[in-house]
Amino acid sequence: MSRNFSYRIIINRQSPTVIVKEKCQYIRRRVNRIKNHSTIYDYPSCAVGCRRIKSNELFIETSRAHTDYSRTPALKTALENLGIIGTVSYGNRIGWCAEPNAARSVIISFSCGLNQLCFTETIRPRTLEKIAYCKNCKNVFKL
Amino acid sequence: MKYRIDYQLTHDIDWFAVVCGIPIHVASNGNILPNEVDSKINRQIQKRLAEIHLDTCDVSIGQEVTNVLGKSGDLDFYLETFVEYASMGFVSIDSHKVLNERGSIDFRPVIVAYPSNRNKLIVPEAIGIHLPILQNEQHKSQFQSQLNLSNLW
Numbered sequence: 001m002s003r004n005f006s007y008r009i010i011i012n013r014q015s016p017t018v019i020v021k022e023k024c025q026y027i028r029r030r031v032n033r034i035k036n037h038s039t040i041y042d043y044p045s046c047a048v049g050c051r052r053i054k055s056n057e058l059f060i061e062t063s064r065a066h067t068d069y070s071r072t073p074a075l076k077t078a079l080e081n082l083g084i085i086g087t088v089s090y091g092n093r094i095g096w097c098a099e100p101n102a103a104r105s106v107i108i109s110f111s112c113g114l115n116q117l118c119f120t121e122t123i124r125p126r127t128l129e130k131i132a133y134c135k136n137c138k139n140v141f142k143l
Numbered sequence: 144m145k146y147r148i149d150y151q152l153t154h155d156i157d158w159f160a161v162v163c164g165i166p167i168h169v170a171s172n173g174n175i176l177p178n179e180v181d182s183k184i185n186r187q188i189q190k191r192l193a194e195i196h197l198d199t200c201d202v203s204i205g206q207e208v209t210n211v212l213g214k215s216g217d218l219d220f221y222l223e224t225f226v227e228y229a230s231m232g233f234v235s236i237d238s239h240k241v242l243n244e245r246g247s248i249d250f251r252p253v254i255v256a257y258p259s260n261r262n263k264l265i266v267p268e269a270i271g272i273h274l275p276i277l278q279n280e281q282h283k284s285q286f287q288s289q290l291n292l293s294n295l296w
């Protein structure tokens with residue numbers, strides 16, 4: 001079983017990537033807490049932070065399937081330019097990465113465009129290692 | 144019951160099996176799980192391993208770990224979950240993502256940690272739940288020949 005880990009955090013002086021890593025450590029502890037009858041057994045594959053340029057509000061999301069992008073039409077269109085959402089493109093399912101999930105939260109909150117987003121490094125919660133952006137995300141967000 | 148495909152692709156699942164007589168733990172890292180892995184049984188194993196107190200053993204680190212991790216990662220964080228399962232007696236394996244020439248991702252199994260002494264491999268009866276045995280020839284050859292499992296010691 002899993003739970004959706006979503007965060008909206010005001011950043012001060014810390015690096016946004018460091019904040020994502022801190023949240024990943026929290027996720028690690030939750031997963032390990034099977035020991036105390038937690039119902040979370042599995043790590044999400046990846047986590048990323050996204051914010052509107054110059055904003056200090058960071059939105060952190062993990063990889064997740066079946067997100068509804070109908071409230072963010074520009075993002076939906078950009079994803080659909082790669083193919084049907086949920087189908088495979090370059091080995092990843094379109095729209096299931098952490099990046100579009102985090103972008104969606106930012107766009108809904110700030111009504112901003114795709115070119116106003118900036119991302120932290122993408123982190124694998126199990127190991128806290130940095131994961132390269134996939135080709136789909138590079139395409140959609142010009143990373 | 145199988146893990147839903149969307150769940151497999153978005154999660155980094157700890158799964159357990161026996162291949163060529165050797166008990167393995169694998170971190171899926173978003174890769175598809177073998178057919179033999181049943182979600183209900185796998186969760187029972189995860190819980191059981193968290194609950195029971197197994198004697199822990201000395202662990203060796205796989206030769207490829209430093210290549211795989213590169214410069215970006217912190218080795219202690221990286222090793223933590225793998226060492227935990229290796230010390231219980233599993234050969235602990237990560238699914239390493241490799242970008243192929245088509246620009247998409249292939250997964251390559253990499254041994255991260257394993258019991259230093261072959262005699263310390265977990266006896267499946269110690270868990271009290273049957274570990275699935277990987278029968279599929281493709282998986283068997285992947286884990287056996289690529290990882291050279293039986294030549295670890």
Ligand SMILES: [Zn+2]
Nearest residue numbers: 097134136137
């Ligand atoms: Zn992506």
